[in-house]
Amino acid sequence: MGAMILLSRVAKRYPGxxxxxxxxxxxxxxxxxxxxxxxxxxxxxTTLLRLLFAAEAPSSGVVKVGGSDLGRLKQSQIPxxxxxxxxxxxxxxxxxxxxxxxxxALALRVAGINGRQLPGRVEEVLRRVGLWEQARTLAGDLSxxxxxxxxxxxxxxxxxxxxxxxxxxxNLDPDSAREVMRLILEAHGxxxxxxxxxxxxxxxxxxxxxxxxxxRAGRLEEGx
Amino acid sequence: xxxxxGAFRRAWRQMRExxxxxxxALTSLTVALAILGAYLNLYLNLQQAAQRASxxxxxxxxxxxxxxxxxxxxxxxxLGALTAxxxxxxxxxxxxxxxxxxxxxxxxxxxxxLEGNPLPATVELRLRPGADVEVLAQSLRGRPEVAQVxxxxxxLRGLLQAQATLTTLGLALxxxxxxxxxxxxxxxxxxxxxxxxxxxxxLDLVGATGAYVRWPFVLEAMLQAVVAAMAASLLVWGLFRxxxxxxxxxxxxxxxxxxxxxxxxxxVLAALAAVxxxxxxxxxxxxxxxxxxxx
Numbered sequence: 422m423g424a425m426i427l428l429s430r431v432a433k434r435y436p437g438x439x440x441x442x443x444x445x446x447x448x449x450x451x452x453x454x455x456x457x458x459x460x461x462x463x464x465x466x467t468t469l470l471r472l473l474f475a476a477e478a479p480s481s482g483v484v485k486v487g488g489s490d491l492g493r494l495k496q497s498q499i500p501x502x503x504x505x506x507x508x509x510x511x512x513x514x515x516x517x518x519x520x521x522x523x524x525x526a527l528a529l530r531v532a533g534i535n536g537r538q539l540p541g542r543v544e545e546v547l548r549r550v551g552l553w554e555q556a557r558t559l560a561g562d563l564s565x566x567x568x569x570x571x572x573x574x575x576x577x578x579x580x581x582x583x584x585x586x587x588x589x590x591x592n593l594d595p596d597s598a599r600e601v602m603r604l605i606l607e608a609h610g611x612x613x614x615x616x617x618x619x620x621x622x623x624x625x626x627x628x629x630x631x632x633x634x635x636x637r638a639g640r641l642e643e644g645x
Numbered sequence: 646x647x648x649x650x651g652a653f654r655r656a657w658r659q660m661r662e663x664x665x666x667x668x669x670a671l672t673s674l675t676v677a678l679a680i681l682g683a684y685l686n687l688y689l690n691l692q693q694a695a696q697r698a699s700x701x702x703x704x705x706x707x708x709x710x711x712x713x714x715x716x717x718x719x720x721x722x723x724l725g726a727l728t729a730x731x732x733x734x735x736x737x738x739x740x741x742x743x744x745x746x747x748x749x750x751x752x753x754x755x756x757x758x759l760e761g762n763p764l765p766a767t768v769e770l771r772l773r774p775g776a777d778v779e780v781l782a783q784s785l786r787g788r789p790e791v792a793q794v795x796x797x798x799x800x801l802r803g804l805l806q807a808q809a810t811l812t813t814l815g816l817a818l819x820x821x822x823x824x825x826x827x828x829x830x831x832x833x834x835x836x837x838x839x840x841x842x843x844x845x846x847x848l849d850l851v852g853a854t855g856a857y858v859r860w861p862f863v864l865e866a867m868l869q870a871v872v873a874a875m876a877a878s879l880l881v882w883g884l885f886r887x888x889x890x891x892x893x894x895x896x897x898x899x900x901x902x903x904x905x906x907x908x909x910x911x912x913v914l915a916a917l918a919a920v921x922x923x924x925x926x927x928x929x930x931x932x933x934x935x936x937x938x939x940x
Contacts (some may be wrong), residue, residue, distance in 0.1 A: 484681040496855075503852035516844050518662055524847075535651070576853065619874075 425583055425614040426450035426473060428530065432481030433639075442468040444639040446482070450616065450632075452570050452582065457625055458618040460636035466618035469636065470587050473616070474506050475499045477593050487582065504532045505575030507584045507613075509605075511591035513568045517561030521552055524560050525575045532579060546578045548606055566597025573575075573604045584608055586617045590624060602627045652860035656868065659841070659861050666840060667869070670833045674918075675880065676875035677829050681822045682874070682881040682914045688815050689910060690903045703772035704782060707765040707793040712764070716790055721768050729776035734769045738762045765792065801813060823921060830866050830925025831932070837862060837932060845934070863926035870922030871915055878911035 426448060433443040442465045450456055458466050469479045472484050475491050484491045487505060494502060515524050525543050529535075534542070547553040550570040555563065560571060569589060576584060588603060590598035608626055609615045617624070625633060635642045660667055708717055717735050725733040736744070741764040746753045772778060782794045838845065848858055889904040 500852040500854045500857075503850065508772050509851055514843075514847050514850060516847055528851040529845070530651070531848065571907055579851075 423488065424449050425452045425454070425487060426616065427483070427485040428469075428472075429483040429485075429637055431472065431484060432467070433472065433477070434463070434480045435545055441480075441639050443479070443636075446636075446639075446641045448634065448641060450614060452614050453609075453612060455474050455606075455615045455628055455631040457618070457620075457631050457633045458616055458636060459620060459622075459625070459627075459633060461620055464539065464620075464636040465639045466620070466636055467587055470508075470585050470616070473583075473585055474503055474508055494634065502533070504579055505530075505581050505583065507579065507581040507608075509569070509572050509576050509584070509586040509589045511588035513560075513565075513572045513592075515560040515568055515571055517559065519560060520557050520639045521547065521560055521563065521574075522556040525578050529578050542578055543574075548572045549607070550574045551600075564597075566593050566600065566642075569593055569597065571603050572633045573601060573608075577604075577608050582613060584613045584615045588619055588621075589617065590619070590621065598624070600629065647768060652857075653864055656861035656864035659837075661863055663837070663840065666833075666837055670837075670869045671873050671876070673829060673833070674826070674869055675876040676920055677826045678870070678877035679817075679880045681826055681917070682877045682910070683884065684819060684822055685713070685917075686906050686910050686912060687884065690814075690905065692812070694903065698838075702779050703776070703796070704770040704785075705795040706768040706770070706785060707795065708767065708789045709792045710765060710791065711936070712766060712790060717766055717768055720766045720790055723768060727781075729772055729781055729845070729920055730770050731773045732771040732842050734771075736769060737766045738764055741765070741767060763910075767860065776920040777800050777854065823904060823917060824923040826870075826918070826927070827925045830870060830922055831929035832930025833869070834866050835861055835932065838930065855934065858932060859927075862930040863923060866926030866929070867922035870918035870925075874918035875911070877918075878906070878914055882906040882911075 427450075428446050428448040430456055431443055431446040433442055436440045446469065458469065460466055468477065469537060472479055472491070473486055474496065478492065486502065489502060491502070516527070519527075522543055529539050529542060543613075544553060544556075547556055550573055552567060552570055552574060555567065560568060563571065569592070575591075576586075584605065589601055589605065593601060602624060605615060605617065609628075619625075625631070633643075654781040706720070708720075714735075714737055717737070721735050724730055742762050745764065746756060749755060770781075772781070776794050782796050785791055786794050795809070825903065845858060885904040885906050
């Protein structure tokens with residue numbers, strides 16, 4: 422079976438730090454799988470996610486996403502890779518001075534999707550996350566839960582086959598956290614491969630049958 | 646998708662989102678371009694003045710008072726056939742007096758006391774570049790129909806000799822001022838990149854290419870520079886109008902020749918500003934957004 426994510430003997434070291442952030446990490450995630458990446462703060466979860474969307478390069482080893490070897494990608498090909506990956510962050514990373522609609526539409530505009538197709542797709546995804554009524558509201562005027570839902574909408578609007586979430590509920594109250602996880606699970610139900618990094622054990626019970634991998638001091642272990 | 650698609654629209658949007666930055670950029674660019682514009686204007690006006698002076702007759706033949714006009718015309722025809730001569734003009738006594746009257750301007754009353762016309766008729770020769778003025782003057786000095794041969798004024802010869810050096814120096818100073826404007830644009834763009842760091846991070850995250858991010862910055866810099874050039878042109882025009890001497894100068898000299906500001910200079914300034922905007926924009930955004938920052 423092909424892999425949506427494949428990490429082979431991946432290591433990541435930062436200058437000035439004695440302990441490696443990641444050490445001999447092997448991971449095979451087939452398409453359509455839901456994976457929790459757990460571990461305490463500083464275990465290397467964010468580093469691993471950043472390797473997957475080519476924000477960083479590994480010190481050694483091979484990282485493949487959707488069959489592409491990221492080590493062999495040219496600089497100009499990285500944006501094309503990122504359009505196939507939806508990424509959700511704990512701090513939302515929305516443009517605060519722009520409307521919810523514009524924040525979500527941005528993911529389509531950079532991919533060259535404009536004209537009639539754009540409003541329809543943005544409306545569809547905003548209705549799905551329950552933010553259509555606030556489409557014209559500035560992102561900075563939304564509550565934390567709403568901002569995260571807008572970030573989920575932006576991650577999903579391009580219909581990416583891979584969804585990465587880094588502590589997506591870290592800044593949210595329990596109700597908002599459940600709602601965001603429901604949306605992520607819904608995306609998984611539509612066929613997306615999902616990797617959620619979290620240190621919150623309460624989240625693990627929300628998705629039945631999800632695979633759990635644990636990072637401990639830069640090394641990967643199967644199971645919670 | 647081509648990089649330029651919608652870049653202008655995105656540039657305009659960026660500008661509307663940052664009115665404070667636009668204010669800072671336009672103010673500083675207007676001042677810098679006004680300095681460049683004032684210099685450019687003076688330089689072009691001086692060049693024109695020097696050109697006018699250098700295009701004056703290379704040789705003037707004063708004719709005897711008794712010489713009839715047809716004799717002057719025959720001499721002009723003969724000299725006009727020489728290869729060294731580019732143009733021949735006959736100036737009769739009345740024309741010479743009228744010319745002096747115009748040169749005196751408001752002081753032409755000085756001529757009121759004259760009895761008759763003391764000025765001789767002349768044949769003015771403009772020589773081709775490289776023609777030897779002295780050799781031609783020498784060959785004409787002995788002719789009976791020529792009372793006096795006047796060659797170019799010594800100060801003019803000196804000016805012409807210095808002109809090449811002054812042109813080079815002037816161009817060098819102009820390039821220096823232009824480079825200053827480019828550097829100002831570079832720093833303005835870097836400031837804009839710094840202020841929009843979060844926005845750029847988001848663009849990077851959703852898969853924007855480097856060109857998609859860069860072009861609006863370049864266009865924004867060009868737009869700012871052109872708008873600033875228009876404001877600077879107005880400033881320089883107003884300043885030069887203030888500086889131009891309200892009272893006419895003696896001998897028909899008019900400071901407005903040096904302090905005039907034509908719309909053509911404004912166009913040249915706008916074109917230079919657009920080039921400075923493009924160069925500074927590309928340089929600034931290239932330095933601020935190196936590939937590792939966008940990946």
